Amino acid sequence: MPSAVIVHAAVFTAGALLGGGIAAAVSNKNKSASALPSAKPASSPPVIGLDASGKASMSTQLTVPPHSVLKYGNPGPIADTLIRKAYVAGYDRRLRHPAWTAEHLTRASLSRPDGEPSGDRSNSKFVEDGDIPSTFRARLQDYFRSGYDRGHMVPAADAKMSQEAMDETFLLSNMAPQVGDGFNRHYWAYLEDWCRRLTGSFLDVYVFTVPLYLPKQDPDGKWRVTHEVIGSPPNVSVPTHFAKVVLTTKPSSPSSPDILELSTGAFVLPNAVIRDDTPLESFVVPVEAVERAAGLSLFSDEVKAGSKHICRATKCEVIVRRFDDAQKKGRKAIAAPK
Template sequence: MKDCLHSISKKQSAIILHRMAWKTSFQVTTLLGASIGSWFVGYSFQKTPHKSHFCSSCDDALDESFCGRKHFPALPIFGSVSAASPIEKKLTSSEENAVPHVPSTTNRVSQIMRFGFPGLENVRSFDDYVLSYDRRNRVAYWVFEHLTKESVASNDAVDRAKCEFTEDSSLHPFFRSNNSDYKGSGFDRGHLAAAGNHRLNQRHVDQTFLLSNMAPQVGRGFNRDSWNTLEKHVRKLTKKYINVYVCTGPLYLPRKEADGKTYVKYQVIGASNVAVPTHFFKVVVGETDSKELEMEAYVMPNQIIQDKTPITVFQVPPESIERAAGLLFFDRISRDKIKKINGREIKS
């Protein structure tokens, strides 16, 4: 009887071991197959032509993956990837010291993001600007533009009056802001990528009116005045520089209260709880004819600012914005390659 039980036990053990080995082999094979399949799909996605941002055949934002919309330009962007991403690339000493050349490609994203991405969360690419969207606050983390004297020129055929504030259908409905959020709030729908920077093409200026490019801004005394003055200043820089790169975004800065403690507090508006930033920033890099780089950095409070206050009052070290925003600006440029910051010569 014992010999019989021992024999059965040995057979059962062999069967169990065989099943375990088969199951492990199946799991490894499945994982390997999924990895190879994912790589192949990603590779095929790069090689396949995609439709433009506005896809008339799609009514449902959740179906965007089936209509071939392409907001994030897949793997080609990793040639310009930011150090803010977890992807690391070892550079040679010559690469570390070099200023990235103007991309020879016609890919607009590569041109705009020549000096790196501040971050890589929920990135959307449009015809003439790139945006990273904060789904929690319903406001962009940052918006990036590349401006030249030619690109900011006005076109008589372009009519801003034709533009309409529109929800960004590339975003899930849960995370969008909409016009009703702003209605009666007392705040303007303030542009991050300024409409005035994109007057060469009707489609380009239309896209700046997507609500993902908006943030609640105090109207008179800020959006229509001091902030507008800063936007005009950036456009004027295209007369001084052959290339101007500008990153714009919101800040939610801490403030010490009466109890002596420091808090981060900000208002939200509408049913979507759109965050009202306490401040806004612009960080600008200009490239001269001689390929030298100069930087300007600004932080403005989202409040009424006294008329005729010079914008230089709002210049700050770019590092202070990086710490506050959790972003890294122009990180493909070594700071010792920048000749001036806020008009001051940088000593090597």
């Protein structure tokens, strides 16, 4: 596993490697709707923000302005914006996995619905996403005997509000190839759990998950990006790293509950085995480093300047829960596609 120094160097050296983007802007709940980001030209990326009532909202104006040179079609890049019950995602057609996923977690969103059954992952199954054009779709056979897990970008545990919401997390458009033992089933799962536990201390928790392709310095001194592609023929790219970026809100004081205190933080983990005792803070990087590496605009400059670091607002420490050890004997390998 690369050291924290190598991870930091790789993040700062990486350029805009992923197409598409998302601009997230958060305003205090006491601000008027006019203070929210105004609608941008149709060619702009989607914008996630808080409306006047404090609820998350998203613009979906993604058409391209008419131009004579595009008379017979727009070659792209085209990011498929997927709006689901529990999340929003931007799907990268070239890499065959999400360029980013975005979630809004609260205590209520993670709780069992009143009088209704919650989602049960044993009733969900991995399926290809029919909303993605067939040419650009990740397929079940791509992961078969690949050596990688179908890694959820939005965890199933974040979508217990209904079976439909949980089923949507099992779409392959929400997956990226991840190392299984030591990462997806362990440290990455601990980080996902940490994100959920933030709802115990904060009013709102926004979570962005971003697959990354970071350069590595070769013996000749040059920096190169190399990654595996799984499938036969090769179809789905394997990220070298994954980022979790969080933004939390809470009232700044009991006397001013409508004025929100913001905290932000970013963590970049290698797609590799990570020891359970590795401090979470060893993966901290600036939000700007993730934005630069991924080619995304996650937060406005105003939000970044006006927020404190998440590790100052709460304890950045994962809880090791080897809950899967008892299930290993019964764990099934990725089944052959039917």
